[in-house]
Amino acid sequence: MGNSLQIKVGNRIQEIRIEKNLSQQDLAAKCNFEKSNMSRLEAGRANATLSTLDIVSKALEVEVIELFK
Numbered sequence: 001m002g003n004s005l006q007i008k009v010g011n012r013i014q015e016i017r018i019e020k021n022l023s024q025q026d027l028a029a030k031c032n033f034e035k036s037n038m039s040r041l042e043a044g045r046a047n048a049t050l051s052t053l054d055i056v057s058k059a060l061e062v063e064v065i066e067l068f069k
Contacts, residue, residue, distance in 0.1 A: 007044030009053070012067050014042040016060050030059035 017027050028038035032055075040046040041056070048056075050064075057064040 003044065006047055009048065009067050010042045010044040010046075012069065013056055013060070016062060016066065017042075020060060022060075027056070027059055031055050 013027075017024065022030075024038050024042065025035050028035045031038070033041075037046065041048055041052070053064055053067055057067055060066075
């Protein structure tokens with residue numbers, strides 16, 4: 001069950017990133033993350049903390065709740 005949420009949030013991050021014409025590398029840089037970490041997050045292979053989701057949402061210029069829609 002937990003993995004399913006991770007995958008949904010990761011897919012949503014990727015969807016918003018693409019809508020904003022950002023590469024995965026660009027978003028990783030805005031978040032001060034390694035690209036490999038951003039890749040794992042988008043693929044749902046990383047269990048993001050609330051702090052991480054806050055950083056990503058700010059970099060994407062959306063509210064955190066948008067990552068769960």
